[in-house]
Amino acid sequence: MSYSRYEPPALKNSVDVQLQTAFNDGNWNTAVRLAEKRFKALKDPYYEVIKISAESQLDGTAEKCAVLVAIDKLVKGKTVPDFDTLSLYEWASDGLLHHSDYAQTLGTLRARWVKANPKNPNAVQCLQSCLEYWDLVNAQQIAATMDRAFPNSSDRKYMFWSITLTFLLSISPQCVEATRKLYSQLALKQLERAADITESSPKVEPTDRGLLTEQEFDLYYRVLLTHGTKDEFLRRMQSPRLGALAQLKEGRKNLFWETLGVLEGWGEWDRIFELCREALNLGIQGSTPTFFACDWQVWKKFAVAASKAKNDEAALSEVQGVLDKFVSIKDKATEMYKKNISLTLLETTFRLPTSTLSPNPDHKGSTPRVTQLILFLVNYFDKLSAFDDVKDYVAQLTFEEAKFFMENALPKMLGEEPERVKQVILKALQCKLQYLLTTCPQTLSNHPSVVDGVDQDKPYRCRFCSELASLPCEHCLKKIIVEASETYMEISADSELVGLIPRLDKDPRLDLALVMVNSLLKLGGLRQRGSDVAPSPLRDVDSSLFLQAVLLLDTQLKATPADMGLRLLLVQLYLLLGCVSYAHQIWAPMDVKRTIQDALGPLFFDRISSISPGLFLGGKPLMEPLRHHYSHSLHDACPLRIWDAFSSGSYSSILEMSDYDSKLRRSCTLMMTLVEERQATKCFGGKTELEIDDLPLAENIVDETTLVNKTDYGSFTNLESCHGPPIQDFVRLGPELSNERAHLGFLTEQYLDLLSFKAPKDYKPARPNEVALKERSYLTERLAHLNNSLTNFIHQAETPSRLTGAELTYYTIVSLLSGGLLTGLTTTRTDAVPQTLPLLTAAIRSAFAGLRTVFLTSSNGVSTPPTANIFASLTDMHTMALLRATALAIKHSAAFMLSVHEKELARDRSGKTALHKDILVEMKALDQLAGKALGEIKTHVQKLKTALGEGGWLDRVLEWTFGDEGGEDEVAKAVGEVVGGRGGAEEWAGKLLESWREGVKGWGTVRLE
């Protein structure tokens, strides 16, 4: 566009200098006066347009809105408006006209103008304007008009803009259902025609209407996949001009890449096999750069497809044949491709039918799979990614193979390694693999639940150590900890070795520490949590082992501060401990900012207000960077930078950016940001400026919107096998962000907003009775909607697994409260009390009592002087926070109902419209119950504060961590060695204590009424 949406467009040159100056300088009163004068003198309607536009900048509502009236008049008038008028009105109405109204107003006018002036260069500006408001209806019309005006232009964009917009419209909610099919077919047919031209022409010229650029091809296949048939897609794939292989020969890899994904989705493995083979052979034949198609995914899919073939042995041998060709030339390849080839050898071996594996009769586990693993490790064991590269294969080994691998093959490899520094790297890898195997079920055998009439508490026997075991084997975990600690100390004691570490990819002690930490966490009983297990994350966990894990990781952080996997894990553990201020200190250096916040923000901020609201107190608003990211990125209705993609002819980018934008607007992290901030604000009695559903960032979120969780766990060091959940599922406070939780949080905030709404003091309606009736009707309608939505989400089958136990209670009670309020408002004192009401209040009482009991179980442990029981309280602020939130929701609901009752009594002295006294009695009883719980919270926080103020805390924390001095078991001793014993842990204990104190201090300032 020639002007910014936020700066006024230039006036026509014919306008006199005086008016130009006033307008450009923003002297709006003068501009209005001069424009009016010129209009009267010259009768040129353009001056009236200037006047109306200038008026839009004045303060008066009538003046401001004149432009809307003018636009409306133009729309209804059916005449073609002047282009400059449109530019001026678009600028003037910015901020007054909601973007969703654009299509019916300015968008319509823009399309009308272009239809009348299809060849005018300003048509492009009209298209851009419509796109900025994401008005696809009129943008499509404009693009189609322009395409018709320039049917064989060398500027191919007109044709492809039209097709792209027709397609975008066909998949957009802006498209009315009656025309959706029409637009779908229109986009598809136009592209099919283009594809036919390309297929049948020896050479496509820019003026032809065929497919020419890679972006045009990509667009065709995207549309074909959406609106076409599978047969047509497969047919085109065979085409010597249009197929993926043909494009690959042109140096265009994208279609080939996408096709593999599509075929996999359809289960077309034979076709994948063919395609991969041909693509890889192109490199050998010299039709593409040699290693052009040698991506890991291609090799992997090739091998998987072969293993699914009818004659899998023959197919795998074919894979081997292609692979051999590349092995023979792999010296020419970069390290990355060499590694891909080595991994393919491994993959192919693991794809061979087990019947073809001929184990050594002396060593049942000595199979080609183990041999191939060792061959791979010989080349790559010292690389950072070695463990990740082999872990899935190791997890597939049979027990016999795993035993041979761990007890023969790896020790042999270690024995043959001459370099000391590489020996320790290998030892660290061995520890990681040992840990991995404890998470694999094939290493355990079932053990009878009753032996000799005695119940057995462990269901398995470990096949490695022969001890009775749970999953994982405790004996093996202890052994891993001790061995890892020994290796760790061995390295630290060897100054020559320590001096060599900076030259390595990674300090092997970091790996050893991580293995020890994971083993300690498992040994301590940490497991994945949902609402179906213990309410507090650490309640059933051995606090001593957990604290040892944290201490160990904290100690390692000082040695390897740049390792982000370690840092992320430590942040999670401190959040579980309730040491939020300290967790924040560890989080901050990661500098999670700008674009990556959507994916990484939840790793610190999710549920933060429920653990330590005090963190929100202080200078800079805690979540401002997140909010800024969304406000900035989603400011306009259109996807960010979309016009750049249109003007550059990047059609697949347009589709991808549009999809990304849609998901960002539905981000669970966005909703988390809004909800967490509001909850924290309310904790300290702060006022929220707008109701949550009035916030621009939430304006399009309705119940049917699927909110998307995009949390990035890629940087966690995950030592778990594919047989169980990944590490992040163990160390989170509760289930990750989800559509269900995000909606429940959003709806609950709406409910609370409704309860806290107060009309401005100077609001005195002229007809109070009529207004009161309307208000009550609005309240009823709103409550019915909220109750319906909350109930729907609560009752979805997946919801309990998406929430912590405390959250499930909270949202259930809020849902019941909204139902109770609805019943209250619709039952006057003369009506019979609905039978559902006692059931509803009983359900609230019961759920609330359950939550209160959980809270009291941990809070009763707080005594002076403090005992180990206080640990349960300090690590379960979440339950207390949710109990407080629930109690306040009950109190506010009761207060709201009473206030409606009193207002009705004041309005109608007959009392006919007042609420039913039985309902009021029920609500008052609930209010008392909530009040009592809030009192208990207050007392509890005070007790915690007093207990944390007591002396002897450092010794206490060390005792919790290591047990009685001198009485440490082998595990505690192994950890103690690495962290420098109790002496080395004192500073850490101090930080822990300080952070707990800060957290409780913050809770002391939280409002409880």
Added chain:
Amino acid sequence: MANFRRFRPDDLNKLSKCNLDPLTETYELGFYLQYHAKWPSLFQVAEDQHGNIIGYIMGKLESSPDVYQFSEHYLPWHAHITAVTVAPEARRLGIGKLLSEQLEAAADENDAWFVDLFVRSTNHRAIAFYKSMGYSVFRVVKDYYGDHSSDPTQSSEDAFDMRKPTKRDVKREHIRDDGEKYEVDPTDVW
């Protein structure tokens, strides 16, 4: 293990392995999307087996504004490497080299005269890497960076403008053997 492909906006949710590294800058969303929108073939990524991005390169195609056509500092149509990064765990596998080669191929396809990039004059490792790839110093931009990467007492640092000719530059007209002797001001760089 890695795959090389064109960037997709969804990759922004998988950047942690690269962008949590302190040496990698994280930009506003619009910055990444601008490159994806305007020069999609010059924005390439390497991903691991889990879809995590372990390396990426962002580049653009441009020339100096026409108004400078007769200036000695005028830059004809060329590709520019804006950012290239590889995650710590994926280093020493040649991923940076492969990404750069892909961008160079895209530059050739778009008929560019050369590929250029800016690097701190004290970043010897990066300079050696680019030299091994066929880049050479074309000019030194004095005090281009407003800080110094290794000496906190200095308030600025020079940049090397390094170039590699593409197929179009058959006569090698756009590179110099002694570029380190040519010093320019930041104001001469557009």
